[in-house]
Amino acid sequence: MRILQGGCSLCRQSSTVTSTSGEDRSSSMDRKNIFKSVKPDVDMNHILNNIDAIARNIQQRKGDADVHKVVTLWKELKQLKEKLQSSGGVGVSKDSLKAQVLETEQLLLEQVCALPNDTHPDTPMNETDEPRLVEEIGVKRKFDFPIKDHAQLGENLNIIRTKHLGHITGHRSYYLRGAGAQLERALVKYTLERLVKRHNFQLISVPDIIKANVFEGCGMRTEGLHTQVYKLNPAYHPGNLCLAGTAEVGLAGYLMNRTFHVDELPLRLAAVSRCFRAETTHSSEARGLFRVHQFTKVEMFGVTSGESSNESDDFFKEIVAIQRNLFADLGLHFQILDMPAHDLGSPAYRKYDVEAWMPGRDSYGEISSASNCTDYQSRRLRIKYRTDGNSDSVYAHTLNGTACAVPRLIIAILENYQDKDGSVRIPDVLQPYMFGQKVITRPVRGHLHHTRL
Amino acid sequence: MIVLSKTYYPSTCIMAFVPVRHCLMQFDCLVTRTGLCIERNAAISRRLKFNILKSSERSIVSKSSPGIFTPASKGVEVPFVIKPDLNLDVCFGSQLDDLKLSIQARKQNADLTEMIKVWKNVQELEEMRAKIETDRRKNRTRAKDLSKKKIMTDSKDVKGQREEGKRLREDLKKVNAEINSLLDRLYPLALSLPNQLHPDVAIGTKNRIITDSQKTFSEKRLMTGKRDESISEEHPLVQEGTCYLQADAPHTEQRILDIAEDFLTQKGFTPLSCPDMVKQYALDALGQDFREQREAFFVDTKESEMCLTGLSPLSFYVYYMMSVLESNDLPERCFSIGRSYNANYVSEEFKGLHQQYQGNQVQFLCLFENSYQEEEAFYSNLLETLTEFYTNLGITFRVVEIASENLLSSVYRQNAIQIWLPSIQNFVDVGHLTSCCDFVSRRLMIKYPAKPTQTAAESRIRKYPYSVLYFIHPASKQTPIGISNDKSGF
Numbered sequence: 014m015r016i017l018q019g020g021c022s023l024c025r026q027s028s029t030v031t032s033t034s035g036e037d038r039s040s041s042m043d044r045k046n047i048f049k050s051v052k053p054d055v056d057m058n059h060i061l062n063n064i065d066a067i068a069r070n071i072q073q074r075k076g077d078a079d080v081h082k083v084v085t086l087w088k089e090l091k092q093l094k095e096k097l098q099s100s101g102g103v104g105v106s107k108d109s110l111k112a113q114v115l116e117t118e119q120l121l122l123e124q125v126c127a128l129p130n131d132t133h134p135d136t137p138m139n140e141t142d143e144p145r146l147v148e149e150i151g152v153k154r155k156f157d158f159p160i161k162d163h164a165q166l167g168e169n170l171n172i173i174r175t176k177h178l179g180h181i182t183g184h185r186s187y188y189l190r191g192a193g194a195q196l197e198r199a200l201v202k203y204t205l206e207r208l209v210k211r212h213n214f215q216l217i218s219v220p221d222i223i224k225a226n227v228f229e230g231c232g233m234r235t236e237g238l239h240t241q242v243y244k245l246n247p248a249y250h251p252g253n254l255c256l257a258g259t260a261e262v263g264l265a266g267y268l269m270n271r272t273f274h275v276d277e278l279p280l281r282l283a284a285v286s287r288c289f290r291a292e293t294t295h296s297s298e299a300r301g302l303f304r305v306h307q308f309t310k311v312e313m314f315g316v317t318s319g320e321s322s323n324e325s326d327d328f329f330k331e332i333v334a335i336q337r338n339l340f341a342d343l344g345l346h347f348q349i350l351d352m353p354a355h356d357l358g359s360p361a362y363r364k365y366d367v368e369a370w371m372p373g374r375d376s377y378g379e380i381s382s383a384s385n386c387t388d389y390q391s392r393r394l395r396i397k398y399r400t401d402g403n404s405d406s407v408y409a410h411t412l413n414g415t416a417c418a419v420p421r422l423i424i425a426i427l428e429n430y431q432d433k434d435g436s437v438r439i440p441d442v443l444q445p446y447m448f449g450q451k452v453i454t455r456p457v458r459g460h461l462h463h464t465r466l
Numbered sequence: 467m468i469v470l471s472k473t474y475y476p477s478t479c480i481m482a483f484v485p486v487r488h489c490l491m492q493f494d495c496l497v498t499r500t501g502l503c504i505e506r507n508a509a510i511s512r513r514l515k516f517n518i519l520k521s522s523e524r525s526i527v528s529k530s531s532p533g534i535f536t537p538a539s540k541g542v543e544v545p546f547v548i549k550p551d552l553n554l555d556v557c558f559g560s561q562l563d564d565l566k567l568s569i570q571a572r573k574q575n576a577d578l579t580e581m582i583k584v585w586k587n588v589q590e591l592e593e594m595r596a597k598i599e600t601d602r603r604k605n606r607t608r609a610k611d612l613s614k615k616k617i618m619t620d621s622k623d624v625k626g627q628r629e630e631g632k633r634l635r636e637d638l639k640k641v642n643a644e645i646n647s648l649l650d651r652l653y654p655l656a657l658s659l660p661n662q663l664h665p666d667v668a669i670g671t672k673n674r675i676i677t678d679s680q681k682t683f684s685e686k687r688l689m690t691g692k693r694d695e696s697i698s699e700e701h702p703l704v705q706e707g708t709c710y711l712q713a714d715a716p717h718t719e720q721r722i723l724d725i726a727e728d729f730l731t732q733k734g735f736t737p738l739s740c741p742d743m744v745k746q747y748a749l750d751a752l753g754q755d756f757r758e759q760r761e762a763f764f765v766d767t768k769e770s771e772m773c774l775t776g777l778s779p780l781s782f783y784v785y786y787m788m789s790v791l792e793s794n795d796l797p798e799r800c801f802s803i804g805r806s807y808n809a810n811y812v813s814e815e816f817k818g819l820h821q822q823y824q825g826n827q828v829q830f831l832c833l834f835e836n837s838y839q840e841e842e843a844f845y846s847n848l849l850e851t852l853t854e855f856y857t858n859l860g861i862t863f864r865v866v867e868i869a870s871e872n873l874l875s876s877v878y879r880q881n882a883i884q885i886w887l888p889s890i891q892n893f894v895d896v897g898h899l900t901s902c903c904d905f906v907s908r909r910l911m912i913k914y915p916a917k918p919t920q921t922a923a924e925s926r927i928r929k930y931p932y933s934v935l936y937f938i939h940p941a942s943k944q945t946p947i948g949i950s951n952d953k954s955g956f
Binding site: 174189227244245284291448 | 698701703704705706708709710711712713715716717719720724727731736737738739740741742743744745763764765766767768770771772774776784785786787788789790791792794795798800802803804805807809812823824911913921922923
C-alpha cells in the first residue's frame with residue numbers, strides 16, 4: 014500500500030521513536046503506555062481515491078474484505094466527529110457520541126485491516142489462475158526400482174516415527190531418531206552458515222509465544238474457523254497469547270515500533286524457531302511429515318526503504334536467489350513459481366513459491382516461499398526509516414522468505430536420494446554436518462515393539 | 467522403585483544436560499548486566515529438579531495421578547486401559563521397611579496403614595475370587611457330565627447345577643465389583659508412594675558438596691552496570707518479560723548446542739527430535755500435576771487440549787511408553803536438542819535469561835537393565851560424562867548431592883551440577899542427574915524381555931528398565947541476584 018505522508022486521523026502518532034542501537038529508550042512503563050496508543054496507520058486518502066481499483070484487487074485476490082463498507086464507515090465516522098465537535102459542552106449526548114465514535118473507529122479499523130495489499134502488476138491474474146513458472150532447476154530423477162515415499166523410508170530406516178503417538182503427543186506428531194534427527198540439525202546448520210557467512214544475515218533468537226496483535230500486524234488472522242494459529246487457553250494464560258507458526262511473527266515483533274536510518278537498510282535478519290500450525294486439512298497429503306503441527310524452520314526477514322520502489326523488489330530477488338542456491342546445492346529438482354493473486358494472502362504484494370519434486374507423492378510439493386509485503390506490515394507494526402535526522406519518518410518495506418522448512422526438505426531428500434536397498438544417500442553439502450556420514454541405512458538396534466498390555 | 471519382581475522395568479535416567487541460556491550467562495558474549503532479578507538456586511532448581519520445594523509444594527508434586535490409572539468404571543470410556551504395575555505385593559511385603567524409611571526421609575505424608583488395609587482386603591477378595599473360579603470350573607465339568615448322560619433338563623440334578631452356576635456367576639460379579647472399587651481407591655494413593663532411596667543419600671534438607679572446583683574468574687568480569695547489547699528485552703507488545711538474543715548471543719547459543727551434540731554423539735548417544743506438545747494425562751505419569759503448578763502452557767487445539775512443554779523428561783519417556791525394547795538394545799542412550807517452555811516464567815518484566823519461559827536445552831536419557839549394580843555403574847559413568855563436558859567448556863562448577871527432603875517421589879538419587887557466577891559470588895544449578903530406577907518405566911509400561919534370548923515380540927515375561935532424569939518445577943521463592951560471566955569458551 015502506498016505510504017501516507019503526514020499521518021492520518023485514524024491513528025494517533027507515536028511520539029517515541031526507538032533506535033536500533035537501543036539508545037534513548039524510554040522506561041519500560043512509559044513504553045507500555047505508548048504501545049497502548051499504537052494503532053495501524055492506514056492510508057485512507059489512498060483508499061478513498063482508489064475505491065474501484067481496490068475493489069477489483071480484492072476480487073482478483075478472492076478476498077473477503079469490503080472496501081465499500083470501509084468508505085461507508087469512514088463517512089459515518091467523519092459525520093460523528095463533526096457532530097461531536099459541534100455539540101460542545103459536557104453531557105449525556107456528548108458521552109454517547111464519544112462512545113459511537115470509538116465504536117465506529119474500531120469497526121473501521123477492523124475493516125481497513127482486512128483489506129489486502131496491492132498486487133504486483135506482473136502477478137498472474139489469468140483466467141486459469143495458475144502460477145507462472147519462473148524457473149525450473151535440475152531434472153526429475155528416474156528410478157529403475159519401485160520407489161517408497163518418505164513415510165515408508167523413514168519407518169524402515171527407523172528415523173521417523175509417526176505411529177502409536179496419537180494418544181500421547183497428538184494427531185500428526187512425530188519423532189525423528191538417529192540420522193533423522195541429525196538430518197534436521199544438519200539442515201539448520203547448513204542454512205544458517207550460508208545465511209550468516211555468505212549473505213550477511215543477522216541471527217536473532219526469537220520467542221515462540223507471542224501476543225495476537227503481532228500476528229494481526231503481520232496480516233495473519235488469529236480468529237475464525239480456518240485460522241492456522243494455535244491459541245493458548247486464556248483461562249490459564251491471559252493476554253491473548255498465540256503460538257507462532259513462523260519466525261516471521263517473532264522477527265516482525267522485534268522490529269515493531271522501530272525507526273531506522275536509511276543507511277542501516279536493507280536489514281537482513283534470520284531466525285531458527287519451532288513453528289506451530291493448526292493445519293486443518295484432512296487430505297491424504299497429511300500422511301507422514303508433509304503437513305505437521307510442529308516443526309523447525311529457518312526464516313529470512315528483510316527490511317528495505319521504499320525510496321524508489323525498487324529496493325524491496327531487488328531484495329525480493331535476492332531472497333529468491335538465496336533460496337535457489339540453497340536448494341540447488343542440496344541437489345533437489347524444483348521449480349520457482351510466481352503465485353497468482355488469489356494465493357497471495359493479505360500481506361503479500363508479490364509471492365514466489367518453491368516447489369520440489371517429491372517422487373513418493375508423484376508431484377511437486379511446496380518447500381519454501383518468499384513474499385514482498387511492501388509497507389503492508391510496517392504500517393501495522395510501525396516499522397519506519399528516515400533519510401536524515403530532521404526528515405519525517407516513512408514506512409519501510411518488509412519481506413520474508415523460508416530458508417529451510419525442515420520436514421519438507423527431509424521429505425524431498427529422502428524420496429529423491431533413496432536407493433533400491435531402501436538406504437538414502439546424504440547430499441554432499443550436508444555430510445560435513447552429519448559427522449561425514451554418506452548414507453543412511455537401517456540400523457540394527459533401536460526398534461521398539463509396541464504393546465497395549 | 468520400591469519393588470523388584472518377576473516383571474522387570476528398565477531404569478531410566480534423564481538429565482537436563484545443557485540449559486543453554488544459563489550457560490550463555492557465563493560467557494563473554496553476554497558480558498555483564500545489572501538489574502536482573504534471578505533467584506538462582508530456587509529458580510533453576512525449579513526448572514532442573516525439585517530440590518528446593520517447600521513441603522507444601524512437595525505435597526502437590528507428589529499428588530497422585532489418576533491419569534495413568536484407568537478406574538474400572540471408566541474402562542468403557544477410554545480407547546485403552548492403563549494400569550501401572552506397582553508390584554504392591556512386594557511393596558507392602560518384604561520391602562515395607564524400606565518404604566517406610568523412604569517416606570520418613572522425604573518427610574512425606576502417606577497413610578500406609580489405610581493402604582495396607584485396603585490391599586489386604588483386595589488380597590482376601592482375590593483369594594475368594596480364585597475359589598469361586600475353581601468352583602465354576604467344577605460346575606462346568608459337572609454340566610458336561612450331565613449333558614453326556616443325557617439327563618432331562620427338568621431333572622433335579624440339572625436344575626441344581628444350573629442354580630449353582632447362576633449363584634457362582636453372581637458371586638463372581640460381586641467380588642469383581644468389590645475388587646475394582648477397592649483398587650480404584652488404592653491406586654491413586656499407591657501412585658503417590660515414593661521411590662526407594664539410595665543408601666548414600668543424605669537424610670534431611672542439607673545438600674552435600676561432592677566436588678568443588680577452583681573458582682577461576684576475573685574481577686573485571688564482575689557486574690559493570692552496562693546494558694547488554696546481546697539481549698533485547700523491552701518488547702511488551704510481543705509478550706511482557708520476553709527477550710530476543712541478538713549480536714553474538716544467538717551464535718553462542720547455537721555453538722553450545724553444536725558442542726553438546728558433538729560431545730554426546732561421540733559418547734554413543736542417539737539423537738532424538740521430540741514433539742513439543744503432549745496430552746495432559748502423559749504428564750501425570752511423572753507424578754506431577756502440571757495444571758496445578760501452572761508449569762506447562764495449555765494450548766487449545768481442535769483435537770483436544772494439549773500441553774506445551776517443549777523438551778522435557780516427558781519427551782523421552784512418552785517415546786518409549788507402552789513399548790518393549792529389545793534386550794540387546796540396552797543400554798538405550800539418547801539425547802535431544804530443543805526448545806523448552808515453562809509457563810511459570812511468564813512475568814510482567816524481564817528477569818534474566820534463566821527466567822525466560824522459553825529456552826534451548828539439551829537433555830539425555832539412559833535406559834538400562836533392572837539391577838542396582840547396573841544403576842551404580844551407569845550413574846557413576848554419567849556423572850563422569852557430565853564432569854568431562856563442563857570441564858571441557860571451561861566452566862567453574864561443582865557437583866552437589868541432593869538431600870532426601872529435597873527429592874521428588876520419583877527420584878532414587880540426584881546430583882546437581884552448579885556453576886560459579888562471579889556476579890553473585892555464588893554457585894547456581896544448571897543441571898541435575900537423576901536416577902529413577904524403574905519408578906517411571908513401571909508407570910508408563912516401558913519394558914524389555916526377561917529372557918535375553920527372546921525378542922521383544924516373543925517375550926511374555928518382561929522387565930522394567932532403570933533410568934536417570936530431570937524434572938521441571940515451579941519456583942518456590944525468589945532471590946535477586948545478578949548475572950555475570952566467568953570465562954570465554956567460544
